[in-house]
Amino acid sequence: LDVLLMTIPVGDPELEDEPLWRYEMVFVFPPGKGRMRRSQPTIEELREMPFILYRRTVVIDQVIRQVCADLGFEPQVVMENDQPDSIIELVKLGLGVSMLPAWSVADEVEAGHMRVLRPPKPQINNYGLITRKASYRPKALLAFQEIARKWQSWWPMAKDVLPV
Numbered sequence: 001l002d003v004l005l006m007t008i009p010v011g012d013p014e015l016e017d018e019p020l021w022r023y024e025m026v027f028v029f030p031p032g033k034g035r036m037r038r039s040q041p042t043i044e045e046l047r048e049m050p051f052i053l054y055r056r057t058v059v060i061d062q063v064i065r066q067v068c069a070d071l072g073f074e075p076q077v078v079m080e081n082d083q084p085d086s087i088i089e090l091v092k093l094g095l096g097v098s099m100l101p102a103w104s105v106a107d108e109v110e111a112g113h114m115r116v117l118r119p120p121k122p123q124i125n126n127y128g129l130i131t132r133k134a135s136y137r138p139k140a141l142l143a144f145q146e147i148a149r150k151w152q153s154w155w156p157m158a159k160d161v162l163p164v
Contacts, residue, residue: 002141004130005148007060018129019164020151024102025063025123028087029115030094041097041117043071050096051075055082060125064099067119088114101125103160126164 008017029041029049053075054060068075078096081087084104091098092113108114129148131141152158 002131002138003144006127006130007056008126008128008130010130014133016131016133018131018145019126020128020148021158022124022126022162022164023160024118024162025060025067025099025125026102026105027097027099027117027119028091028105028109029097029117030091031113032115039115041115043117046071046097046117047073049076050078052087052090052096052098053077053080054084054087054098054100055080063123063125067099067121067123070121071119103157106157106160124162127161128164 005020008019010017027041027046029045032039054064064075079090081090084100087098087100088105088108090096092108102116105114105116109116129145131137131145147154152163
């Protein structure tokens with residue numbers, strides 16, 4: 001394995017990371033019904049609802065648990081899932097709330113299919129390339145790194161993240 005594209009840093013001295021973009025983590029709620037459809041979700045709602053944990057890397061899991069602790073509660077985890085698309089569908093069905101990257105839910109929120117609550121202290125993470133520390137870099141790795149660095153030109157969700 002020559003390269004990973006994921007949330008950084010990982011804190012391993014044998015690995016190098018290269019930040020590409022930053023993204024915000026937000027709490028996501030079902031769309032609501034009646035008056036709730038337009039209302040802003042609250043921390044109280046968040047504390048009371050079942051929580052679908054976005055189980056990705058240790059980095060994300062720690063971030064979610066720390067944000068909840070900072071807000072004075074432990075999430076009532078009823079399910080763990082590592083696929084944002086399936087978590088989005090479960091939240092839209094009203095089976096719980098979650099915390100996901102804002103870019104992953106931007107279209108659903110704009111369409112009114114989900115509601116978002118931003119933590120009082122914005123949770124911004126870096127996303128980038130992770131490679132092994134080595135003097136030799138295969139040509140395929142160098143080519144991949146070059147393409148990855150041009151993410152703003154090829155990634156459809158680039159409008160929903162921040163450059164580093």
